[in-house]
Amino acid sequence: MATFAKPENALKRAEELINVGQKQDALQALHDLITSKRYRAWQKTHEKIMFKYIELCVDMRRGRFAKDGLIQYRIICQQVNVNSLEEVIKHFMDLSTKKAELARSQAQALEDALDVDDLEADKRPEDLMLSYVSGEKGKDRSDRELVTPWFKFLWETYRTVLEILRNNSKLMALYADTAHRAFQFCKQYKRTTEFRRLCEIIRNHLANLNKYRDQRDRPDLTAPESLHFYLDTRFEQLKVATELELWQEAFRSVEDIYGLTSMVKKMPKSSLMAVYYAKLTEIFWISSSHLYHAYAWFKLFQLQKSFNKNLNQKDLQLIASSVLLAALSAPPYDHLKTASHLELEHEKERNLRMYNLIGFNIDAKQHETREVLSRSSLLADLVSKGVMTYVTQEVKDLYYLLENEFLPLDLTSKVQPLLVKISKLGGKVVSASSVPEVQLSHYIPALEKVATLRLLQQVSQVYQTMKVETLSKMVPFFDFSAVERISVEAVKHNFIAMKIDHMKGAVIFDDLGFESDVLQDHLSALAVNLNKSRSMIYPSQTKASKLSAMLLSLGDIVDKEHKKLLARKSIIEKRKEDQERHLLEMEREEETKRLKLQKKTEEAEQKRLASEFEERKHQRILREIEEREQQEAQALLNDVGKRIKKKGKKPPIIEGEKVTTQTLMVLAMQEQLRERQEMEKKMQKLIKTMDHFERAKREEAAPLIETAFQNRLAEEKVLHEREQQLEVERSRLRHDGDVKEKHRLARVMEHKMEFQERVVSRRQAEYNRMRSEREERLSQVLKARKEERDIKRKMLYFLRTEEERLTRLREEEEVRKRQEAEKRKKEEIERWAKLDEIAERQRKREQELEERERLRKEAILRGTPVDVPAKLPSDLPGPGSAAPAPAPAAAAPAAAAAAGGGSKYVPRFRRGAPAEPAAPPASVPSDRWGSGKADDRGAPPAGDKWRPSFGGSGGGTGKSWSSSKFSR
Structure with a gap:
């Protein structure tokens, strides 16, 4: 083809x-x-x-x-x-x-x-x-x-x-997508070996890319798009490595990310950096590097606080608590105090490496002048950066107990409830998806160890000796063997000085060095003590000396302030220089961009000319290929004709069309197919011949094989009989030797029995002794348990009786309160009944007064003498009523004038009216509150009750009618 x-x-x-x-x-x-x-x-x-x-x-x-x-x-x-x-x-x-x-x-x-024929059978x-x-x-x-x-x-x-x-700049997206698919393949099917190889392949591709910089289509790592694809691939590699729990490969992925960012001198996005630090925290925690774990958490906290606008207060508090607990979990001693020079150099390089991985901004020169990573510096940074303001109260209390308080006897007892509360905190950080799930209970074992170290340190400053049992009771987290292991590690790093005497059951806190180490500074200690004694004896001189010391220190303060001003001046000058340098760099970058644009234009023109040249060259090559194909077709045709002539056949004749390689290929394949069919026929014939030949050989060999088999049976029978006779003789000899050995050992049988009896008697005595001791010990334990049960039974009886007494007192109190409430309710009902009765009598009296007043007014209007009964039937003395008074004297003249008995003319419209307003009748009683006026609002409706109202609007009599369901 x-x-x-x-x-x-x-x-x-x-x-x-x-x-x-x-x-x-x-x-x-x-x-x-x-x-x-x-x-x-x-x-x-x-x-x-x-x-x-x-x-x-x-x-x-x-x-x-x-x-x-x-x-x-x-x-x-x-x-x-x-x-x-x-x-x-x-x-x-x-x-x-x-x-x-x-x-x-x-x-x-x-x-x-279900692929079985018989359903009752388990397997075929x-x-x-x-x-x-x-x-x-x-x-x-x-x-x-x-x-x-x-x-x-x-x-x-x-x-x-x-x-x-790997070296195609135009297909970087496809390269990244392929890498992601390969990572998902390893993750889905748990292919750890292939994942390591895949990481190594991608790592080698980047190394070769940097090694051979003159390749034609090499990707440009300084371009933002290429950098994005490479970083995205490395971050996906980091995620899959942590999910597969390949922590060594995950750490190498972290180093790859750092190397890539260092190569291009550009920081990734904040979202990617959050994933980076989150994975670093997991890696350092698995490797038990608590200090680096704490630094990674601190960087993650700063990143989330600065860039995550959706971070709520609860999640921020949880992250800050995790940061502080991670810092507290680091051992409080320095591992390098007893290290050799070579170990110090290795640790220095390791710290520089971790600086770069965690901070991205520390080079070797800065590392020479900066303090090495330490627990104390990290805690100081946490306090100065304000992390303490976000942590929960339990974590804050734990920090003050472990770092600021001095409680040698009560430290662990106060720390333990805080650790119990902290272990219940944690959860998923909802507002920060890149942050892993925070579980503060992970730090509890490390915090327990730190609390134990602080306790040992504080106890060693107060006590010289202590019993082992006392120290074990003071540490509720571990048994004494674990405390001993922790103390050995602390003594190894010169954190505390102590020794455990197991013979005496005591712990000795003292400097266990040489005597010369103690005596080397005894003179300075004596001078300090004498100075303290002098200040106690002559306090005035002490004050004067303090004043003179303060005056002397003023010069130092002035010098320090002068140095600060000079430093500030140098900083300002340096900032000006940096600004000028920045402007120069911007101008240089603009010039570089212009030159690049010019270069690109020239390159495009050169490419156009080269493409035209390539096109002409391509057309020429096509013509040459066409001519060469014609020659190859003619040569192939001649070859086929020669091969067919050798077999005695006529060569094929092609007519009517141009000879092409395709036509010749068809002819060649047909000839090849024909030869294959002929070869298969020959093979079938040869196979049949070989079958007949093999059958004949086996028929001839069958009797010979039977004869050889019979001969072999006879030989083996003779060999078996000879071997059996030899075995009988060997057995007889072994029996004779065993009999002689038995007679020889029979002489020591008596000594053996005596020794056996002696050993058995000694072991029996030992067994009896241990049994009696065990029974005595059990009796003591049973007696102690019985006493404990009696005490417990008495205590339970006391508690039960006390509870019954308290219950009875509560019931009596409730009965008393209920009776008082019923009594108050009954008194209230009686009081309201009396008030209703008084209101009813008052209402009747007011109605009678109104009727009397009405009759009097009608009589006055008619001009007839007022003939009102002196006392109505209802004008009986009652509560609150006054005695009846005589009628006024002006009433008689008015009546006479009205009757026409006088000589003076009285107008008609004045005949029925008195000369001056008549006073109210004396028999009208005043109301209950002495207002002297009758309420003209009428009787209350049926079913309502009357109740006085103080402070009604409109200046009325001070009384009001109200509905019964609202008045009470």
Whole structure:
């Protein structure tokens, strides 16, 4: 097929071979076609041929063929049509993934399917025999036969694609996507070995990219898009490594991210940095590097506080608490106090490395002048940066107990309840998705160890000796063996000085060094003590000396202030210089951009000229290829004719059309097919001949084999009889020797029995003694338990009686309160009844007064004498009523004038009216509150009750009618 002139014929012939089951021939023909020079001239059908070629490679699992074809296709499409290469590679990966998933689903279906003929039988005989022979289960066997080959091919596919795309700047997105798919493959199927290899492959690709900088299509790492793809790939690698718990590979991924950012001198986005520090916290915690873990948490806290605008107060408090607990969990002593010079150098390099990984901004010169990573400096930074304002109260109290308080006897008893409360805190940080789930209970073991170290340190400053039992009671977290291990580690690093005497059961807190170490500063200690004694004896001189010291220190203060001003001046000058340098750099960058733009324009012009030259060259090559194909077709035709003539046949005659390589290939394949059929006929004939020959040989050899078998039986029978006689003789000799040995050992039997009796008697006495001791010990324990039960029973009786007494008192109190409430309610009811009765009498009296007043007014208007009864039946003395008064004297003249008895003329309209307003009748009683006025509002409605109202509006009498359901 490599000699075909048209790609459509090549595709058609490949499909025919596939239909007849000759996939291998079709794949080989397409491979030869793709790797030939002619293939490069077929621009229009490249993608179709590659799709068919890729499908054949995937079906037959030929990864090497696929790699060769893709390399050739990359050479063709790199400068012309890179999108076609991208589509082919995507198709290749999709097909491989689908085949792997299909194989996995088929293996699962084979495992789950019910494929038995007899439902009462557990397994078929064939399955049982196969399991006994192979020694593996059905699922393992099906996975090995179906799933594993496809997974190997899928893994080879990812490696091939990464290798092809590693130096292609135009397909960086596809390279990153392939790496992500490979990571997900390793994560989904727990392929740790392949994940390590994948990380190493990507690492080598970046190293080669930096090593060979003069490649044509090399990606530019300074470009933002390329940097984004590379960083995104490394962060995905870091995530998958932590999820697979490959912590060493995760740390190497962190180093890769740092190396990449150092290479391009540009920091990633804050969201990626949050993921970076979150993974660093997990890595350092797994490696038990508590100090580095705390620094990583501190950086993560600063990042979230600065850039996360959605961070709520609760999540910020949780993160801050985790930061402080991580810092407190670090050991409070320095590991390098007893280290050698070589170890110090190694630790210095390690700290520099961790500085760079955690901070991204510390170089070697800064490291020389900056303090080494330490617990004290970290806690000071936390206090100065305001982290303490966000932590919970329990964590804050724990910090003050461990770092600021001096409680040698009560430290652990106060720390333990705080640790119990802290262990219940934690949870998912909702407003920061990149932050891992915070569980403060992880820090409890380390905090218990730190609390124990602080206790030992404080106790060693107060006591010289202490009993082991007392120290064990003071540390509720660990038993004494664990405390001993912690103290040994602390003594090793010169944190405390102590010694444990197990013979005496005591702990000695003292400096256990040489005597010379104690005496080397005794003179200075004596001088300090004498100075203190002098200040106590002569306090005035002490005050004067303090004043003189203060006056002397004023000069130092002035010098310090002067130095601060000079330093501030130098800082201002330095900032001015930095600003000027920054402006110069900006101008230089603008000039560089202009030069780059000019260079790009020139390069584009050169590319256009080169492309025109390449096009002319391409047309010339096509013409040469066409001529060469004609020559090859003629030579192939001559070769076929010669080969056919040798066999005595007539050569084929081609007429009517131009001889092409495709026509000659068809003739060659037909001749090859004819030769293969003739060879198969010859082989069938030869096989039949060999069968007859083999049958004849076996028929002749059968009697000879039987004779040899009979001879071998006779020889073996004679050999068996001889061996049996030898075995009888050996047995007789062994028996005689055993009898002699028995007689020899019978002489010491008595001594053996005596020794045995002595040993048995001694062991019996020891057993009796231990048994009596055990019984005595058990009796003491039983007696103690009995006393404990009696005390407990008495205590329970006391508690029960006390509880009954308290219950009875509460019931009596409730009864008393209920009786008082009923009594108050009854008194209230009686009071309201009396008030209702008084109101009813008052209402009747007011009605009678109103009737009397009405009659009097009518009589006055008629001009008739007022004939009102002196006392109405209802004018009986009652509560609150006054005695009746006589009628006024002016009433009689008025009546006489009205009757016409006088000489003076009285107008008609004045005849019925008195000369002056009449006073109210004396018999009208005043109301209850002495207002002297009757309420003219009428009687209350039925069912209502009267109640006085104080403070009514309108200046009334002070009384009001109200409904019964509102008045009470």
